[in-house]
Amino acid sequence: xxxxxxxxxxxxxxxxxxxxxxxxxxxxxxxxxxxxxxxxxxxxxxxxxxxxxxxxxxxxxxxxxxxxxxxxxxxxxxxxxxxxxxxxxxxxxxxxxxxxxxxxxxxxxxxxxxxxxxxxxxxxxxxxxxxxxxxxxxxxxxxxxxxxxxxxxxxxxxxxxxxxxxxxxxxxxxxxxxxxxxxxxxxxxxxxxxxxxxxxxxxxxxxxxxxxxxxxxxxxxxxxxxxxxxxxxxxxxxxxxxxxxxxxxxxxxxxxxxxxxxxxxxxxxxxxxxxxxxxxxxxxxxxxxxxxxxxxxxxxxxxxxxxxxxxxxxxxxxxxxxxxxxxxxxxxxxxxxxxxxxxxxxxxxxxxxxxxxxxxxxxxxxxxxxxxxxxxxxxxxxxxxxxxxxxxxxxxxxxxxxxxxxxxxxxxxxxxxxxxxxxxxxxxxx
Amino acid sequence: xxxxxxxxxxxxxxxxxxxxxxxxxxxxxxxxxxxxxxxxxxxxxxxxxxxxxxxxxxxxxxxxxxxxxxxxxxxxxxxxxxxxxxxxxxxxxxxxxxxxxxxxxxxxxxxxxxxxxxxxxxxxxxxxxxxxxxxxxxxxxxxxxxxxxxxxxxxxxxxxxxxxxxxxxxxxxxxxxxxxxxxxxxxxxxxxxxxxxxxxxxxxxxxxxxxxxxxxxxxxxxxxxxxxxxxxxxxxxxxxxxxxxxxxxxxxxxxxxxxxxxxxxxxxxxxxxxxxxxxxxxxxxxxxxxxxxxxxxxxxxxxxxxxxxxxxxxxxxxxxxxxxxxxxxxxxxxxxxxxxxxxxxxxxxxxxxxxxxxxxxxxxxxxxxxxxxxxxxxxxxxxxxxxxxxxxxxxxxxxxxxxxxxxxxxxxxxxxxxxxxxxxxxxxxx
Numbered sequence: 074x075x076x077x078x079x080x081x082x083x084x085x086x087x088x089x090x091x092x093x094x095x096x097x098x099x100x101x102x103x104x105x106x107x108x109x110x111x112x113x114x115x116x117x118x119x120x121x122x123x124x125x126x127x128x129x130x131x132x133x134x135x136x137x138x139x140x141x142x143x144x145x146x147x148x149x150x151x152x153x154x155x156x157x158x159x160x161x162x163x164x165x166x167x168x169x170x171x172x173x174x175x176x177x178x179x180x181x182x183x184x185x186x187x188x189x190x191x192x193x194x195x196x197x198x199x200x201x202x203x204x205x206x207x208x209x210x211x212x213x214x215x216x217x218x219x220x221x222x223x224x225x226x227x228x229x230x231x232x233x234x235x236x237x238x239x240x241x242x243x244x245x246x247x248x249x250x251x252x253x254x255x256x257x258x259x260x261x262x263x264x265x266x267x268x269x270x271x272x273x274x275x276x277x278x279x280x281x282x283x284x285x286x287x288x289x290x291x292x293x294x295x296x297x298x299x300x301x302x303x304x305x306x307x308x309x310x311x312x313x314x315x316x317x318x319x320x321x322x323x324x325x326x327x328x329x330x331x332x333x334x335x336x337x338x339x340x341x342x343x344x345x346x347x348x349x350x351x352x353x354x355x356x357x358x359x360x361x362x363x364x365x366x367x368x369x370x371x372x373x374x375x376x377x378x379x380x381x382x383x384x385x386x387x388x389x390x391x392x393x394x395x396x397x398x399x400x401x402x403x404x405x406x407x408x409x410x411x412x413x414x415x416x417x418x419x420x421x422x423x424x425x426x427x428x429x430x431x432x433x434x435x436x437x438x439x440x441x442x443x444x445x446x447x448x449x450x451x452x453x454x455x456x457x458x459x460x461x462x463x464x465x466x467x468x469x470x471x472x473x474x475x476x477x478x479x480x481x482x483x484x485x486x487x488x489x490x491x492x493x494x495x496x497x498x499x500x501x502x503x
Numbered sequence: 504x505x506x507x508x509x510x511x512x513x514x515x516x517x518x519x520x521x522x523x524x525x526x527x528x529x530x531x532x533x534x535x536x537x538x539x540x541x542x543x544x545x546x547x548x549x550x551x552x553x554x555x556x557x558x559x560x561x562x563x564x565x566x567x568x569x570x571x572x573x574x575x576x577x578x579x580x581x582x583x584x585x586x587x588x589x590x591x592x593x594x595x596x597x598x599x600x601x602x603x604x605x606x607x608x609x610x611x612x613x614x615x616x617x618x619x620x621x622x623x624x625x626x627x628x629x630x631x632x633x634x635x636x637x638x639x640x641x642x643x644x645x646x647x648x649x650x651x652x653x654x655x656x657x658x659x660x661x662x663x664x665x666x667x668x669x670x671x672x673x674x675x676x677x678x679x680x681x682x683x684x685x686x687x688x689x690x691x692x693x694x695x696x697x698x699x700x701x702x703x704x705x706x707x708x709x710x711x712x713x714x715x716x717x718x719x720x721x722x723x724x725x726x727x728x729x730x731x732x733x734x735x736x737x738x739x740x741x742x743x744x745x746x747x748x749x750x751x752x753x754x755x756x757x758x759x760x761x762x763x764x765x766x767x768x769x770x771x772x773x774x775x776x777x778x779x780x781x782x783x784x785x786x787x788x789x790x791x792x793x794x795x796x797x798x799x800x801x802x803x804x805x806x807x808x809x810x811x812x813x814x815x816x817x818x819x820x821x822x823x824x825x826x827x828x829x830x831x832x833x834x835x836x837x838x839x840x841x842x843x844x845x846x847x848x849x850x851x852x853x854x855x856x857x858x859x860x861x862x863x864x865x866x867x868x869x870x871x872x873x874x875x876x877x878x879x880x881x882x883x884x885x886x887x888x889x890x891x892x893x894x895x896x897x898x899x900x901x902x903x904x905x906x907x908x909x910x911x912x913x914x915x916x917x918x919x920x921x922x923x924x925x926x927x928x929x930x931x932x933x
Contacts (some may be wrong), residue, residue: 099599100600102599127600127604128600132599134610134611137563137564137567169531170558173533173557173558174613176753176783176804178608179806181609225756226758326654350606351807352806354785355784356809374606382783383785483898
């Protein structure tokens with residue numbers, strides 16, 4: 074038996090606001106950050122790493138929330154915990170007192186996600202495989218056992234989830250081979266940050282197309298005339314066959330979203346992302362109906378599976394954008410993948426930030442191998458920031474993510490970066 | 504000019520789990536707690552007090568979130584801030600980096616609520632009036648200026664809110680006099696905690712009726728046979744004319760809620776509270792439709808005005824239960840009062856916990872005087888816990904809240920309790 078001995082936490086921040094990387098209509102000056110946790114055990118094996126992505130101020134609050142989970146795990150039997158990750162999820166999410174701080178949303182819920190992802194990192198490292206392979210190798214019954222169906226059964230019963238997973242079982246081997254040979258399709262947000270000038274937008278759009286990407290994304294929602302001009306530049310350079318998504322980062326009310334998107338419709342946007350509040354299921358549904366055939370995409374700020382369930386029930390989103398660190402970890406994202414499969418809606422994960430690409434690629438790949446069984450209309454976001462800090466950085470070739478090969482969940486930041494980026498005393502900040 | 508010099512925070516906890524006060528189907532062992540803040544200025548005048556109510560573990564995380572707001576306020580001009588509380592709300596809620604931690608939900612959003620309520624406490628003390636009088640004395644234009652209509656305009660435009668408030672203007676004086684003379688109608692949850700045995704339930708039900716309450720509430724959702732027996736006892740003692748609400752504290756999925764409530768329908772429950780996840784607008788709507796004429800009530804865990812908007816748009820709740828410390832303070836609760844008035848749905852605030860009665864009574868009274876203009880089908884929850892710790896404890900007479908008379912927002916805890924209940928070093932805990 075091995076025991077969990079420590080949850081060590083780190084407040085890591087990267088001074089991205091100095092370059093306006095990551096600037097958009099709602100987030101003009103982010104300092105990409107990670108509330109980072111290492112789960113240690115008393116054996117000689119690996120540690121588990123996990124984190125919550127934030128954009129600067131408040132990363133210390135996020136760390137405090139992870140710290141609050143320490144008493145629930147230190148002293149626990151690591152083997153038993155990893156052998157029943159469905160119970161581990163419930164133990165953390167349903168703590169009778171901590172639950173009040175959400176419930177199942179915000180800082181406390183994300184903290185649980187970081188810890189669960191660290192446990193998954195540990196499990197994958199112990200198994201000697203990358204997380205996507207570990208998960209893709211589970212039986213349908215094992216996957217269903219990882220999911221808490223509370224509040225979901227009006228849309229998806231466990232039996233139905235099992236059926237979906239069984240239907241996808243036959244092709245697993247073939248799709249795994251396909252992933253290893255060709256990777257997973259990506260799109261890039263690199264050209265389109267709101268803080269970039271037209272020349273930089275044009276150059277980066279050209280480079281993205283040349284690099285093999287078939288979809289790019291532009292931030293919008295600051296100023297309509299600017300958006301029209303910028304989208305025109307991108308469309309002219311990209312040509313008619315490259316998909317261009319637009320992303321408003323929650324900038325609009327319902328009517329405003331509809332008016333704005335209609336003005337941009339001549340440039341054939343593939344989807345409009347986060348047109349309004351991520352909590353507004355009915356608002357997204359109204360927008361989706363009024364701007365069709367332009368698709369609505371959302372998810373990076375959707376608090377939990379219950380809101381995703383409703384977005385799907387209401388036809389409010391045509392693209393499900395899971396995020397690796399917004400919900401309570403791998404388990405809850407599996408629930409969301411199952412919901413999306415049930416409703417036949419493609420999952421195109423949110424990534425970027427710091428480490429989100431590294432982590433969420435595993436979930437996109439599980440979706441392909443074991444859940445939806447498809448990459449049709451599925452693309453995984455790619456942003457070329459901060460990968461150098463990770464032990465297993467993503468590898469992009471010809472507009473596709475290559476399948477990770479190293480054991481783990483992609484969550485591990487290299488030791489020198491843990492030191493240099495520690496806030497406020499690391500060398501980057503002093 | 505006076506300047507804000509400090510935000511002093513306190514982790515206060517009350518060992519309520521020792522008595523099973525406050526026990527329900529989801530919260531079996533709460534230790535009622537307050538993440539408490541005092542806003543201090545450099546003048547000789549009063550300080551402002553505010554808090555978030557939690558139920559124990561994680562109260563330290565909630566305190567850390569309040570601490571994270573310190574740099575946004577210390578050094579600010581207190582006079583300017585209090586003169587434009589609409590801007591103060593936006594300054595805190597729309598901070599470009601902290602926003603990521605919600606957005607507008609959970610620990611960070613509640614922290615903002617505590618600080619805003621402390622500013623309102625300061626404003627009311629400076630004005631020498633209780634908060635309900637301060638707010639009831641504002642012009643319709645001033646009230647509208649306090650509300651952020653972002654994400655609300657598809658349901659309520661500022662002009663419409665103004666119209667509602669103007670329509671309620673003529674009767675303000677008369678309703679104020681009525682409040683002072685007769686107080687505001689209350690109901691009590693004291694008899695119905697899940698941890699109490701049948702004899703205690705019977706005794707407390709009898710006492711509640713004798714004390715003049717016309718509505719009581721019972722916790723349900725643990726075990727159906729128990730609920731049938733307990734509701735039977737309460738109905739027999741209370742007779743047919745006392746309203747009995749039931750509260751499931753989010754225990755059920757949609758179908759389960761419908762089945763369970765139908766079994767309890769013979770006892771004529773007035774409303775069923777929190778039948779399922781507070782995030783599940785569509786789930787509440789389905790339940791409401793299927794259990795009518797039993798009403799659905801929810802709100803104490805509803806994260807923000809955007810979710811309340813949808814609950815009203817979807818006909819998902821027939822009773823709006825605002826909470827004093829779940830959303831971002833007085834301003835956001837005014838938005839919710841306006842939305843409820845627009846949809847003609849009565850507001851029956853959630854209270855209890857520690858200090859929730861003291862604070863939320865001010866909002867119920869503003870609703871009566873200046874917003875809805877009515878107490879029809881409106882009752883304010885009352886639980887007889889922990890009032891002795893407050894500088895201006897609620898006063899209940901004949902089943903009604905007497906209107907507060909002392910200056911402030913009802914948020915102030917007396918100094919000895921700040922010392923004795925400090926966690927983990929106060930005498931109560933050591």
